[in-house]
Amino acid sequence: MPKMKNKFQTIIGEEREEDKIIDKTLRPRTLEEFVGQEKLKESLKISLEAARQREEPVDHLLFASPPGLGKTSLAYIIAREQRVKIRVTSGPALQRVADLAAILTSLEPNDIFFIDEIHRLQRPVEEALYPVMEEFGLDLILGKGVGAKNLRLNLPHFTLIGATTKPSLLSSPLRDRFGFFYQLNYYQEEDIEKIIKRSAKILNIEIDDEAVREVALRSRFTPRVANRLLKKVRDFAQVKNRKIDKYLVDEALLMFEIDNKGLTETDRRILKIIIEKFDGGPVGLKTLSVILGEDINSLEDIYEPYLLQIGFLERTPRGRRATKKASKYLGYEKGLF
Numbered sequence: 001m002p003k004m005k006n007k008f009q010t011i012i013g014e015e016r017e018e019d020k021i022i023d024k025t026l027r028p029r030t031l032e033e034f035v036g037q038e039k040l041k042e043s044l045k046i047s048l049e050a051a052r053q054r055e056e057p058v059d060h061l062l063f064a065s066p067p068g069l070g071k072t073s074l075a076y077i078i079a080r081e082q083r084v085k086i087r088v089t090s091g092p093a094l095q096r097v098a099d100l101a102a103i104l105t106s107l108e109p110n111d112i113f114f115i116d117e118i119h120r121l122q123r124p125v126e127e128a129l130y131p132v133m134e135e136f137g138l139d140l141i142l143g144k145g146v147g148a149k150n151l152r153l154n155l156p157h158f159t160l161i162g163a164t165t166k167p168s169l170l171s172s173p174l175r176d177r178f179g180f181f182y183q184l185n186y187y188q189e190e191d192i193e194k195i196i197k198r199s200a201k202i203l204n205i206e207i208d209d210e211a212v213r214e215v216a217l218r219s220r221f222t223p224r225v226a227n228r229l230l231k232k233v234r235d236f237a238q239v240k241n242r243k244i245d246k247y248l249v250d251e252a253l254l255m256f257e258i259d260n261k262g263l264t265e266t267d268r269r270i271l272k273i274i275i276e277k278f279d280g281g282p283v284g285l286k287t288l289s290v291i292l293g294e295d296i297n298s299l300e301d302i303y304e305p306y307l308l309q310i311g312f313l314e315r316t317p318r319g320r321r322a323t324k325k326a327s328k329y330l331g332y333e334k335g336l337f
Helices: 017-026 038-054 071-082 097-104 123-135 189-202 209-217 223-240 246-255 265-278 285-292 296-309 324-329
Strands: 061-064 086-090 112-116 137-142 149-154 159-164 180-183 313-316 319-322
Touching (some): 017 189, 071 086, 071 159, 123 159, 189 209, 189 223, 265 296, 265 313, 265 324, 285 319, 296 313
Parallel strands (some): 061 159
Antiparallel strands (some): 137 149
């Protein structure tokens, strides 16, 4: 029986509907407003300007990163910078070639077609994309059996932007058809602080520099998490009728079980299970999933990337291991290794 989640527990990777509404307001509108990822931005600026000068669509782009680092924001920025429309969908939503055709036939010249979680495309849909990306032609089969006919739909030239949290799951034929591949990295603390200050200004939140720094320290180097924590702190301050300072941030995020490294209760449970039940590991991901009552994809996409980034978790051929650094942080003084 999966353990019931604490009612205050923050699920770092989930994007709820109310978050999406506010995130649209906080999302940067131009490359100048987009904080961090400097080398990526410089490369993009050149590509966008070259495409504008040739009056052509930008070459197909692939963005890869853990959740919340700005892949979707960049897609919208590119559409705005190029003054074209953007159509947005996701890999799981494109179940049939007909679903793909419905979107492709609505595109206009130079438009952006953005597919989030592109690594989760159904195989027939992915294969239908190959001639679309290379020749801007969609091949459809009309009818069945001996009477079936092949129909090619000629499409306007457009830009396909793919986003993935798992580039290793992309097939080589699909990956090779993108003109540019960009890997977004976790953000520096100073960049996260800039993002929090910008968001606070947009949301009309008064917050001092020390409080900004405390939120940034718990933001897992991720803009989406930073904005989510800022909104939680704002709500706490409003209900308590207090100003947002360092002490309020500590109190508010402690209530939501987020410690000073940004670890949630689930993060700590993952590490404690590996340390206490498996002597530090290794332990298979499936076994962890069963014990925790968490989906394997959630463990891989939401929790693991940050634990790996801060050196608390290791991947080995035999499974996951908690590091000595994690053991010490959680108070296992003598370690269990």
